[in-house]
Every structure is written in C-alpha cells, then in structure tokens.
Amino acid sequence: MTISPPEPSATPGYFRSNGLAIRRRAERDGGALLELFNEERFQHFGTAMERFASVEDLQVWLDSLGEAKFEIVGDVDGKAVGYGRLQPFSDRQSHSGRIFLGVCEAFRRRRIGSALLQCLLATADILAGLQRIQLTVFSDNDVAIQLYRRFGFEVEGRHRRFLRRGAEFVDAFTMARICPRTGRPYGAFKRC
Numbered sequence: 001m002t003i004s005p006p007e008p009s010a011t012p013g014y015f016r017s018n019g020l021a022i023r024r025r026a027e028r029d030g031g032a033l034l035e036l037f038n039e040e041r042f043q044h045f046g047t048a049m050e051r052f053a054s055v056e057d058l059q060v061w062l063d064s065l066g067e068a069k070f071e072i073v074g075d076v077d078g079k080a081v082g083y084g085r086l087q088p089f090s091d092r093q094s095h096s097g098r099i100f101l102g103v104c105e106a107f108r109r110r111r112i113g114s115a116l117l118q119c120l121l122a123t124a125d126i127l128a129g130l131q132r133i134q135l136t137v138f139s140d141n142d143v144a145i146q147l148y149r150r151f152g153f154e155v156e157g158r159h160r161r162f163l164r165r166g167a168e169f170v171d172a173f174t175m176a177r178i179c180p181r182t183g184r185p186y187g188a189f190k191r192c
C-alpha cells in the first residue's frame with residue numbers, strides 16, 4: 001500500500017483542511033482576538049479576565065504570560081476565528097504544561113476547537129515531549145469538558161467558588177491528560 005503525503009501548503013507554517021488553516025498567532029490577529037476574548041459567551045464560559053479595552057491591552061496581557069508559549073489561531077478566509085495556547089512549565093515541572101482554547105461564537109461546532117486542540121496536543125507530545133497537560137475549566141462549561149474528555153483529559157479535582165459571576169459563584173475543575181515519555185528532552189520546546 002502506498003501512502004501519499006498531504007499536499008504541501010503554499011504558506012510555511014500552515015496546516016490546512018476544509019477551509020480552515022491552523023497557523024502561529026501573528027501581530028495582525030490582534031483585532032480578531034480582541035473580538036473573540038470580549039464576546040459574551042467567551043467571557044461567561046472561557047475566562048476569568050475582564051474584557052480588554054484595546055488590542056494593546058490584550059497584547060500586554062499575552063506578553064505577561066512569558067516567552068515560553070506556543071500560540072496558534074484557527075484561520076478562516078484570513079481571519080483568526082479561534083485561538084489556542086500551550087505553555088510549558090519550567091524547572092522541575094518542565095515535563096508538563098497547560099493549555100487554553102477558544103473559538104468565536106459564529107464558528108463553533110465546526111470542529112475548529114477540536115483541530116486547535118489536536119495541534120496543541122501534537123506539539124506537546126511530539127515536539128515538546130511533555131508528559132502532563134493540564135487546564136482549568138468552569139464546572140458548568142459542559143461543551144468544553146466533553147471536548148477535553150474526548151481527547152483523553154480527566155477531571156482531577158474541583159476548585160470551589162473559583163469564579164464570581166455577579167452575585168453567583170462558579171466552581172472549576174482541574175483536568176489533566178498524561179501521555180508517555182516521547183524521548184524528546186524536556187524544555188526542547190523553548191528552542192523551537
């Protein structure tokens with residue numbers, strides 16, 4: 001049996017499938033990501049941050065997360081409609097990292113979240129050689145919890161009264177996925 005390799009993309013760094021391109025986040029994505037981060041449902045289910053006032057504010061916050069991070073966007077017709085981030089930890093936690101994910105309301109349920117997650121996990125497993133990937137998700141975010149479970153994440157614990165929404169408190173789960181050692185040296189990610 002002959003297996004044909006996928007068509008090479010015209011633009012380096014892109015993975016394309018069915019009109020969706022997965023690529024590294026670029027400076028020009030600022031406006032689109034500001035829209036995503038400030039959306040009503042993203043604010044409700046996806047983040048503990050307040051809305052960002054400007055692209056610059058969002059950039060300052062992203063910069064504050066440090067340099068050792070891998071950020072991708074889901075691109076449809078040149079616009080970033082989804083965002084994913086992998087942040088490896090350092091020192092004696094350099095075998096592990098955390099991820100974050102979000103897709104614009106208008107583009108949900110098209111498997112963009114799944115594609116972003118798959119790319120982050122492949123990077124964590126193959127490139128960075130991470131053994132443990134963790135995340136925090138609000139306990140009422142059933143869609144995200146289901147998505148993470150499908151990719152092998154398990155709930156490890158509950159943070160009670162994790163978030164305030166007006167007068168209400170919401171719990172959060174810590175979820176993690178353990179994968180076997182791949183042979184890459186820990187910390188190799190930083191040089192990629």
Ligand SMILES: CC(C)(COP(=O)(O)OP(=O)(O)OC[C@H]1O[C@@H](n2cnc3c(N)ncnc32)[C@H](O)[C@@H]1OP(=O)(O)O)[C@@H](O)C(=O)NCCC(=O)NCCS
Pocket residue numbers: 041042045046047100101102103104107108109110111112113114115135136137138141143144146147150
């Ligand atoms: C979670 C999120 C990233 C999923 O993105 P998405 O592109 O819609 O995900 P997919 O299309 O790949 O769908 C993933 C699964 O969720 C299901 N799903 C998606 N939206 C759904 C909805 N509104 N109701 C029920 N199921 C839904 C899909 O059917 C799919 O399940 P399946 O594979 O069993 O069919 C997106 O809903 C989101 O951005 N939410 C707000 C931010 C957030 O919660 N981020 C996670 C922070 S930890």
